[in-house]
Amino acid sequence: MVQVKQLGELPPLHKQKYTYLILGGGSIGVALARELTKSRKDFIIVDADPARVEALREQDYEAIEGDIGSYRVLEKLPIKGVEGIFILSSSHAANVKALEYVKSHTPAPFVMARAVDLLTIDELYRAGADIVLHPPTIVADEALNELQKMELHGASWQLMSYIKSLDAGQRVGIVVHDNPDSDAFASALCLRTMAESLGRSADILYYGMIGHHETRAFVNLLDIPLVHIANGVLDKYPVIALVDCNTPGKNNSLPPNTRVNIVIDHHPLPEGAGLNADFVDIRPEVGAASTMMARYVQELDFELSSHLATALLYGIRTDTNEFRRNTSAADLNAAAYLYGFVDKDLLSQIETPSMSPEAMDVLGVAIRNKKIEGSYLISNVGFIHDRDTLPQAADYLLKLEGISTVLVFGISEERIVISARSKDIRINIGDVIQKAFGEIGSAGGHQKTAAAQIPLGVFSGVKDRAILMKLTEEAVTRRFLGAVGMEGQAE
Incomplete structure (x- = not known):
């Protein structure tokens, strides 16, 4: 049987140097220890439960017994020179005491603290935590993320299946919102490219004007073909797609009774509005329609040209105001995926158009x-x-x-x-x-x-x-x- 030594029995410990301290050896602490071991990082685990400490040592982890809610124990912690401290016990009072001690006795390494419930998160931040971990929230977020991935995978294949089901002679009219911006045009360009990859013809249609000089540069430099909607234009398109808007007559000049077949948007539906389209994907949780299109492309393993990648990345950056407004993890992930394909010189030209x-x-x-x-x-x-x-x-x-x-x-x-x-x-x-x-x-x-x-x-x-x-x-x-x-x- 392995003998478990208590922190008080180890006077030389404070002279040893570790990269990380894990205060709390429960399931979260063990999971963290496992990842640190894979990365060949040195660390020590402190936990108040003798049986748990013994189990950790049997798994070849360096572990010692000690109650992190006790100043006698905290004073013996080898905190000097560590890069990070993870305070992960199941006791809120002990976590706060350890956090306050660490922050007052060392030149502030990175500190992550565990919140036992939602009400304790703010207190831990006030006590100096750099990151507060709330396990149930993390689990819920991860579950939601996986659900969104499943939904996105299904939506991308449903969209392609629907387009493929159209007769070859049915031309698709892709309508964006009035006075469109780069996000609208980039999303429409992606849908047009996807349709043409299946042998279906599509045009990008818009009402109003292209107002911003960067949007004009965007359209010109990427050579995006556009059709301005005039009287009779819509009659040529038996299939209508709405991109970056979702309801005929709302933020677009389509007649309100227009039959729409495809809707792809990141804005919420107007209150009381209903849709009767063949394919609908509305995701208000993302910051740009270009994010949705990029994720379609990624899920489908679609061949991505540098022009299309540049358009989509710029569309995301525009609608999220360089990731400072309404930005989700999906936007950041999509941008990271696209970045490896973009034409950097072309992107620079779009961002700095000359003034006439x-x-x-x-x-x-x-x-x-x-x-x-x-x-x-x-x-x-x-x-x-x-x-x-x-x-x-x-x-x-x-x-x-x-x-x-x-x-x-x-x-x-x-x-x-x-x-x-x-x-x-x-x-x-x-x-x-x-x-x-x-x-x-x-x-x-x-x-x-x-x-x-x-x-x-x-x-x-x-x-x-x-x-x-x-x-x-x-x-x-x-x-x-x-x-x-x-x-x-x-x-």
């Missing part, structure tokens, strides 16, 4: 003509040829100190063209622009970006340009400030 001379001129006019109401900035840039210069100006003005929301507008092709940006968490700028201009034109967007186009209507008969600009400015400003609840300022 007209864009520079419009920006200058926007700065000179800016009007500020509280944290709102409105600027009238006059007559323009390239309406895509407006989003660039709006992006720049949003960086000004004290500004939370920007609206820039001008006149192009007998229309008032509007671009809006916001970093105010209290409002959804897409909803604001829809409320302000949806009844008199085409309007919409997202939480932080939006756009609108309004026919000049009765103003088209005004020949004096100065008067026309003054009239449109008064109308746009009044409607916008009214929509954000500043009616008094619009007088």
Whole structure:
């Protein structure tokens, strides 16, 4: 029988040096010890149960008996010079005492502490833990992760089976949301590529305009074929897919009664909405539609070109704001998978598109003509040829100190063209622009970006340009400030 020595019987122990200390030799501690052994790391386990310590030593682990809730034991721990300490006992009081002792007696190695229930997590963080481990939560998260993998595997094969079942002559129209961004186009490009790999034809369709200069560079550099939706265009497509949006007429200009066959989106369904599509995959837990498409490709072991990988990675980065917004483990895993396939030079060109001379001129006019109401900035840039210069100006003005929301507008092709940006968490700028201009034109967007186009209507008969600009400015400003609840300022 192996003799178990107690910590108090080992005076030389504090002179020995270990890379890691495991305080608590239960199932979690043993699992950790097993992994450290595989990595050839040196460590020692401390546990209060003599029988458990004996069992650990019989498995060739270096283990000693000691109650980590006792200062007499804590004082003998060889904590000096260790890289990491794992406090994993089943006693919350003992874990807190050990954590506080470690943090007050050593130049702070990495410390992981176990929470015995959800209510104790915050206390352990306050006591100085770098990571708090709650085993039931970890088990639940892992189970959910495995469930999602199974669902994704099934969804990817169902999607390909459905596309394959279509008649060869049935052309698929892939519709993205109005005024689409890089995530929408990348996702649609992936679906188009998958369809064509099965011998089915598909086109990417969109309403509105391509507003952001980086999105324009994205489309041009990747040579993405697009079809702008006009009257009669949809009649050519017996199969309709919605990508990065999920309901006809919501965030897209499809007629609300449009029959949709495929829906792939990461936004939740509008409240009360229902779908009657042949294939539906909606995953609000992920940050980008491109993540879903990348995972399809990965599950199917689909041949991935550098162009498609570059598009999907940029789509993920765009919609998650470089992984700072609504980012899940799925987004990070998809990005890691794609990164090995991307064209780094092409990605760099997309990220740093040049600014045209007209864009520079419009920006200058926007700065000179800016009007500020509280944290709102409105600027009238006059007559323009390239309406895509407006989003660039709006992006720049949003960086000004004290500004939370920007609206820039001008006149192009007998229309008032509007671009809006916001970093105010209290409002959804897409909803604001829809409320302000949806009844008199085409309007919409997202939480932080939006756009609108309004026919000049009765103003088209005004020949004096100065008067026309003054009239449109008064109308746009009044409607916008009214929509954000500043009616008094619009007088």
